[in-house]
């Protein structure tokens with residue numbers, strides 16, 4: 001979908017108007033309208049198959065094969081991070097980060113981005129020499145080096161172990177606070193959504209079932225603790241919107257060390273099965 005920069009105002013970085021998408025006769029998105037403000041961190045939450053990735057792919061311009069109507073307005077600089085890092089195996093870390101980047105300062109920018117994700121000194125490594133978490137750090141560096149106005153992230157931490165995932169939450173928030181792009185992040189994980197988002201959108205059967213602003217932060221410091229009763233209340237609300245009864249464990253219980261204590265509501269992952277492997281054209285892999 002083409003960008004329409006003339007329509008973007010200071011108040012809106014993304015505008016989605018009555019988006020309908022389907023594969024063949026199958027309806028996937030059934031009229032989604034959503035605006036994202038500049039610098040707003042929006043998390044899209046929903047069960048497997050509800051259309052999260054389809055929406056994200058529409059914003060990334062990766063839905064050429066999908067029929068539909070509606071209008072999507074995105075800024076010029078959009079970066080995408082997927083669940084797998086999609087690094088080129090035959091290119092070094094720095095080559096992956098700066099691939100396609102113009103300008104004589106590309107290398108320096110790449111090194112700076114790698115330092116920001118904690119990988120200084122690893123620029124000459126090959127992707128296979130990195131852990132999964134490190135590969136996702138490279139993917140983040142590759143997206144940030146392009147100074148995106150919009151960062152799209154499709155379950156970027158879904159394949160990582162619980163501890164690495166928590167570290168990546170911290171890193172992503174740090175990078176976000178420094179660069180402040182608008183973000184749309186897709187996840188199954190309710191606690192991840194509450195931890196990261198300014199606003200959570202619950203998608204159900206291709207429609208927005210709930211929009212919830214996350215207003216947990218008192219002062220300037222961001223301190224969201226899954227054991228906090230206010231956090232737990234939002235979790236209950238989101239789970240209800242997802243049709244999950246309170247107190248029910250519905251999937252993996254990869255509880256973080258900062259997560260609920262024993263006896264409290266367990267971590268909820270609303271996936272019913274493994275996420276799909278989204279094969280298809282990759283116009284803008286970073």
Ligand SMILES: Nc1ncnc2c1ncn2[C@@H]1O[C@H](COP(=O)(O)OP(=O)(O)OP(=O)(O)O)[C@@H](O)[C@H]1O
Pocket residue numbers: 023028046047048049050051052053054055188271274275276
């Ligand atoms: N390339 C495709 N061809 C046909 N159907 C597809 C294709 N990609 C997705 N679908 C279908 O569209 C629906 C929505 O898929 P989508 O990947 O957007 O869901 P999702 O919410 O991201 O799921 P998950 O959390 O499991 O990744 C699913 O029923 C899926 O089977």
